[in-house]
Each structure stands twice: as C-alpha cells, then as structure tokens.
Amino acid sequence: MPAITAVCRVARLQPDSGSLGVTAIDKQPLDEPVAVKKTGVYGDIQANRVHHGGPDKAVYAFADEDAAHFGALLGRDVEPGLFGENLRTSGLDVTGAMLGERWHIGESLVVEVTMPRTPCATFARRMREPQWVKRFTTEGRPGAYLRVIKAGPVVAGDEIVVGARPAHGITIGDCFAGLTAEQARDLLEIEREGGFVADPVVKIARKTAAQQLA
Incomplete structure (x- = not known):
C-alpha cells in the first residue's frame, strides 16, 4: 500500500546568494501530525512567493524511489526534505501520476496532482552540484505539486489511496518532458x-x- 514516509516543513530560513537573500528550501521531517490546509503544510513558508507556493503548488511530493535513484547518482543519501519536498512517499509512482488525479491520505486529507516541479537556481545552490538543474531535468523524476481539495492532518505512516484517474492519461512525466x-x-x-x-x-x-x- 502506498504511504507517506515523511512530512517536512521549513526549519528556518537560510542565507542564499539569490536576489531575496534567503531561502525556505530547507525542509526538515516532523515527528508529529500536522495540519495541511489550502495554503499547504501548517507552519511552512516560501521565501519567493512569485515562483513558489500558492493554491496550485500548496504541497510538493517526492518519492522515496526517486530519492534512491538520485542518491545512487550523487553517491550520498537524499534524506527527506533535501529537495525541499513536503511529503515523501513510498510505493507510489509520482512521475506516473496523472494531472488531476486525487490522493486520499490518512483519515481525511485529499490532494490533487497539478504539475511537475521545475528546478531553479536556488535548488542548484542548495545541492552544490555542477550543472544541477540540467542533471535533475535529464533524469525526468521531478516530483509533483499538489493542491489541497480537502484539508486534514498528515503524519508519516499515513496510507495513500489513489482515486479515479483522469481519462486524458497525461502524467507528471509527460508534462515535465x-x-x-x-x-x-x-x-x-x-x-x-x-x-x-x-x-x-x-x-x-x-x-x-x-x-x-x-
């Protein structure tokens, strides 16, 4: 059964050499349940609200399986939150998720897949890897942004049930490619x-x- 393996939110704003001077990409796992509302995980923030956050990008999900792939590529662990994700999943093909499909998480949370993540310069600076945006893009495993259809709590261990999938068949991977x-x-x-x-x-x-x- 697909499940949430980690729930992450910003631990603290970090200095960044970009135009804002700070970044909220540093997400850290939580031990306790946390509410997810229309604006995202309670207590989470975005430093750059022009390109991040908002109802259609309220939550960012990334798969354990894709993290393992990047870990092998980089030769180091890709621990939960490193890529700035809010939800780490297991047993779910996030790249293969269809635009518009809904995930029922835990007792009441319902989210909808909206679009793939687009890697940016802030992400590259965080990773400190040469040509990171190009390398991340080439691998074709971007993770998915989600909008919140029904607010509710989430905690590591919650099961994910995928609802009806749209007939168009267009996936996160298709959109990203x-x-x-x-x-x-x-x-x-x-x-x-x-x-x-x-x-x-x-x-x-x-x-x-x-x-x-x-």
Missing part, C-alpha cells in the same frame, strides 16, 4: 469545459498548441 500537440489540445479542451488545469500548465499547453499551428 514536454507536452505533445495532442496532449496540449486535450488539456485546453478540459480547461474550456470548466475542468481544472493549473495555470502554468495551461500556459504551456497554449504555447505548444500555437507552435503546432505556426
């Missing part, structure tokens, strides 16, 4: 019919569809 013209049209049709598609994904879909017509 680059949408095809057909996938872009499918997502735009869902959005036109009133279905939820995260704004950044809509913008990508529009650009992809426009390039196809050019």
